[in-house]
Amino acid sequence: MQSAQEEDGSTVVYDDVLRIADPGPPKQAHGAEREAAAKRISIGDVARLADVAPITVSRALRNPQKVSPDKRARIEQAVAQTGYSINPHASALKSGRSNVVLAFASNLMSEQFASALKSCAAVLEDAGYLFLVGQTSYSYERETAALRSLHAMKPAAVMLTGVIELESNRELLRGLGIPIMETWALPRDPIDMLVGFSNTEAGRLAADILFRKGYRKVAYVGRRSGRGALRLQGFREGCQAKGITLVCEELVDDVTGVSDGRRCLASVMARPAKPDALFCSNDVLALGCMMEARRLNVRVPTDLGILGFGQSDIAAEIPPGLTMIGIDSALLGREAGAMLIASLSGTPPAQKLKRLDLVVSEGGSL
Amino acid sequence: MQSAQEEDGSTVVYDDVLRIADPGPPKQAHGAEREAAAKRISIGDVARLADVAPITVSRALRNPQKVSPDKRARIEQAVAQTGYSINPHASALKSGRSNVVLAFASNLMSEQFASALKSCAAVLEDAGYLFLVGQTSYSYERETAALRSLHAMKPAAVMLTGVIELESNRELLRGLGIPIMETWALPRDPIDMLVGFSNTEAGRLAADILFRKGYRKVAYVGRRSGRGALRLQGFREGCQAKGITLVCEELVDDVTGVSDGRRCLASVMARPAKPDALFCSNDVLALGCMMEARRLNVRVPTDLGILGFGQSDIAAEIPPGLTMIGIDSALLGREAGAMLIASLSGTPPAQKLKRLDLVVSEGGSL
DNA sequence: TTGTAAGCGTTATCAG
DNA sequence: CTGATAACGCTTACAA
Numbered sequence: 088m089q090s091a092q093e094e095d096g097s098t099v100v101y102d103d104v105l106r107i108a109d110p111g112p113p114k115q116a117h118g119a120e121r122e123a124a125a126k127r128i129s130i131g132d133v134a135r136l137a138d139v140a141p142i143t144v145s146r147a148l149r150n151p152q153k154v155s156p157d158k159r160a161r162i163e164q165a166v167a168q169t170g171y172s173i174n175p176h177a178s179a180l181k182s183g184r185s186n187v188v189l190a191f192a193s194n195l196m197s198e199q200f201a202s203a204l205k206s207c208a209a210v211l212e213d214a215g216y217l218f219l220v221g222q223t224s225y226s227y228e229r230e231t232a233a234l235r236s237l238h239a240m241k242p243a244a245v246m247l248t249g250v251i252e253l254e255s256n257r258e259l260l261r262g263l264g265i266p267i268m269e270t271w272a273l274p275r276d277p278i279d280m281l282v283g284f285s286n287t288e289a290g291r292l293a294a295d296i297l298f299r300k301g302y303r304k305v306a307y308v309g310r311r312s313g314r315g316a317l318r319l320q321g322f323r324e325g326c327q328a329k330g331i332t333l334v335c336e337e338l339v340d341d342v343t344g345v346s347d348g349r350r351c352l353a354s355v356m357a358r359p360a361k362p363d364a365l366f367c368s369n370d371v372l373a374l375g376c377m378m379e380a381r382r383l384n385v386r387v388p389t390d391l392g393i394l395g396f397g398q399s400d401i402a403a404e405i406p407p408g409l410t411m412i413g414i415d416s417a418l419l420g421r422e423a424g425a426m427l428i429a430s431l432s433g434t435p436p437a438q439k440l441k442r443l444d445l446v447v448s449e450g451g452s453l
Numbered sequence: 454m455q456s457a458q459e460e461d462g463s464t465v466v467y468d469d470v471l472r473i474a475d476p477g478p479p480k481q482a483h484g485a486e487r488e489a490a491a492k493r494i495s496i497g498d499v500a501r502l503a504d505v506a507p508i509t510v511s512r513a514l515r516n517p518q519k520v521s522p523d524k525r526a527r528i529e530q531a532v533a534q535t536g537y538s539i540n541p542h543a544s545a546l547k548s549g550r551s552n553v554v555l556a557f558a559s560n561l562m563s564e565q566f567a568s569a570l571k572s573c574a575a576v577l578e579d580a581g582y583l584f585l586v587g588q589t590s591y592s593y594e595r596e597t598a599a600l601r602s603l604h605a606m607k608p609a610a611v612m613l614t615g616v617i618e619l620e621s622n623r624e625l626l627r628g629l630g631i632p633i634m635e636t637w638a639l640p641r642d643p644i645d646m647l648v649g650f651s652n653t654e655a656g657r658l659a660a661d662i663l664f665r666k667g668y669r670k671v672a673y674v675g676r677r678s679g680r681g682a683l684r685l686q687g688f689r690e691g692c693q694a695k696g697i698t699l700v701c702e703e704l705v706d707d708v709t710g711v712s713d714g715r716r717c718l719a720s721v722m723a724r725p726a727k728p729d730a731l732f733c734s735n736d737v738l739a740l741g742c743m744m745e746a747r748r749l750n751v752r753v754p755t756d757l758g759i760l761g762f763g764q765s766d767i768a769a770e771i772p773p774g775l776t777m778i779g780i781d782s783a784l785l786g787r788e789a790g791a792m793l794i795a796s797l798s799g800t801p802p803a804q805k806l807k808r809l810d811l812v813v814s815e816g817g818s819l
Numbered sequence: 820t821t822g823t824a825a826g827c828g829t830t831a832t833c834a835g
Numbered sequence: 836c837t838g839a840t841a842a843c844g845c846t847t848a849c850a851a
Contacts, residue, residue: 107593107618107619107620121602127842127844129843129845130844130845130846131844131845139821139822139844140739140821140822140823140844141822141844141845142821142822142823142846142847143820143821143822143847145846146820146821146846147467149846153820154820154821155820155821158820158821172602172845173844173845174544174843174845175542175548175602175606176541176542176545176546176551176606176607176843176844176845177542177546177826177827177843177844177845177846178844178845179845179847180540180542180543180546180827180828180829180843180844180846181543181826181827181844181845181847182825182827182844182845182846182847183827183848189585194570195561195570195571195586196564196567196571198562198564201567202562203561204561205561205562205588208588209590212595213600217587217588217599217602218588219555219583219585219586219587220561220585220586220587220588221583221585222571222574222584224571224575224781229578231638232578233583235538235791236538236541236583239540240542241540241542333532344766344767345766345770346766346770347768348772375770376769378771379770381772400710400711400712401710401711401740401767404711404712404715404741404744405744405749405771406744493828495827495828495829496828496830497828505837505838506837506838506839507828507829507830507838508830508838508839509836509837509838510833510836511829511830512830512836512837515830519836520836520837521836521837524836524837537829539829540827540828540829541828542828543827543828543829543830543843544828544830545827545828545829545843546827546828546829546843546844546845547828547829547830547831547842547843548829548830548831551845575835622841734828741834746849820851821850821851822850822851823848823849823850823851824847824848824849824850825843825846825848825849826836826846826847827844827845827847827848828843829842829843829848830841830842830843831840831841831842831843832839832840832842832847833838833840833841833843834837834838834839834840835836835837835838835839
């Protein structure tokens with residue numbers, strides 16, 4: 088850490104950042120200095136150094152057992168010496184393949200999506216793929232733009248956080264001729280592969296749980312569109328089936344934070360017909376509802392039961408602990424990764440569709 | 454929504470997913486059908502259709518004003534008709550450039566990182582770049598692997614969530630000859646550009662705030678390494694400067710959830726010398742501490758003041774509301790994006806270093 | 820097992 | 836403003 092008195096009298100403070108002077112990759116050849124750094128090393132350079140043909144280097148790198156041990160050793164040494172790495176553009180241009188798996192998420196700020204992407208990345212990276220994530224921001228426009236660039240990029244495979252709704256984009260993805268993974272829902276006709284669960288089922292299950300706990304006048308809080316709409320649909324069906332009254336549906340366009348949930352509960356409780364329980368199809372909203380309930384002196388679960396959807400460990404730990412329906416998002420990511428790898432290896436998975444079970448985590452909010 | 458009775462008696466339930474049958478991009482030519490879908494359209498095909506040379510198509514796409522209006526119109530029509538999009542691999546191979554900006558985050562599950570990446574992405578995508586995110590998972594090994602693939606990929610620029618510590622990786626990035634953005638700290642010698650803040654300063658400020666509030670026996674809770682270590686260092690300095698006793702340092706290797714924070718507080722309170730206040734250098738840990746305090750019947754702030762670091766809106770809203778030191782991570786992302794764009798446009802920004810102010814958000818926890 | 824030749828689709832260069 | 840030509844670095848196809 089260091090402070091420096093500037094000429095103008097202001098004090099600029101710098102962090103001392105940890106620096107690790109490791110040996111690193113062997114230096115480029117000898118006195119080449121800056122020259123060498125500027126010039127890219129190509130497969131030809133490595134080949135020359137190892138005294139073999141470029142194609143042999145290519146083979147040694149991609150299929151070591153197809154090259155004799157001595158040449159392989161020479162090549163490996165030359166690679167290490169030069170710090171050579173394959174040019175993926177040239178490689179992709181010629182072969183029409185790449186080792187990049189592209190993922191698209193509607194929203195990186197969702198804990199659940201991030202968790203699924205993380206575990207999926209781990210699986211694919213272990214198999215030698217580069218896993219990169221783009222955002223679509225819950226916008227069809229952005230989604231289309233993202234998928235178009237993808238179309239040109241020819242990744243090895245595509246992982247989607249969600250399912251594609253625009254028919255034109257589905258067509259676009261289908262046309263790529265590469266493995267496509269959709270997730271988080273259960274459409275009858277996925278583009279290619281799917282690891283998902285039924286959102287309507289989740290809604291029905293919610294009604295079921297509330298009924299069994301004795302609630303008869305319930306409210307719904309959630310997103311208006313997408314999976315929120317599916318959960319609501321299932322919830323309506325479930326309420327009807329059980330003879331529960333759905334006293335109100337509080338819908339939002341977008342969830343930006345717990346304050347959205349606060350607003351929802353405030354609005355619900357301001358109505359004449361108050362519910363005895365709430366199903367929040369989103370854990371951030373549920374958290375906001377729990378906080379607002381406390382502020383309004385609405386006791387949970389005595390005055391109002393709250394059931395959430397998701398896996399938020401925070402919601403689970405905040406007294407009285409949110410009861411949630413959800414899925415194991417890390418499992419979703421792992422399963423999706425495994426299916427993608429199978430598909431990429433040329434041995435398509437036996438099942439192109441994997442349905443995840445809903446899990447209920449009991450808290451004290453019901 | 455649909456249920457189907459399977460032969461084995463199990464019931465499979467499918468979501469009906471919203472499907473939008475939009476017009477989409479104009480269909481490929483005429484009867485070409487599947488053939489056309491399989492064969493990629495290249496710049497030559499478009500050129501033939503527009504009756505110009507391929508290079509003219511290239512120009513029309515990259516620099517429309519350099520092509521006469523009539524030819525440009527013909528080309529645009531041909532592009533629309535064929536649904537042509539440039540092959541980025543061929544383009545990158547030839548030109549050594551690409552429109553991909555690669556970001557690397559140590560952890561996608563951090564709300565703050567996600568927020569910064571989101572706003573940075575928005576800025577760069579508006580400028581026509583494709584913003585993709587990879588993960589390094591707080592591991593030097595993964596970081597090195599990620600950066601190596603990056604080296605080969607020749608992105609237009611690199612955005613890093615954090616600063617690079619390994620000297621060999623710094624060297625690697627420097628050698629790329631493209632704009633590099635580091636963030637979240639304030640090293641004296643960034644690789645290229647930097648939008649950050651002083652973590653040691655944050656630690657000193659924490660000591661300052663606790664002192665002013667009257668606390669004299671404090672504890673530290675945070676990550677052992679990286680920025681956590683810097684904040685601790687500053688905190689130690691600040692405590693010494695103010696004459697505050699730092700009764701204990703509770704360090705963790707990794708933060709996976711609020712339960713880590715619970716454990717920390719439990720451990721702190723089990724010691725003989727109890728603190729009257731806590732500085733948590735991470736908001737998830739702070740949240741865990743607040744929850745555990747309640748469980749232990751430690752009143753906040755009466756028995757124990759808690760000061761956090763971050764921006765968590767949840768922590769701010771949970772009674773009594775966490776007081777936090779932090780930065781505006783969306784601003785960080787925007788500033789980084791703007792500097793990258795300036796640099797990419799060939800007009801390097803006047804300032805290659807932008808220091809963000811620390812902001813204190815007052816809650817009731819002190 | 821190894822090598823030769825050719826070309827993937829684009830753009831830099833230079834000429835018209 | 837437009838075009839011919841060559842080349843980017845790699846891998847497929849084929850030959851030895």
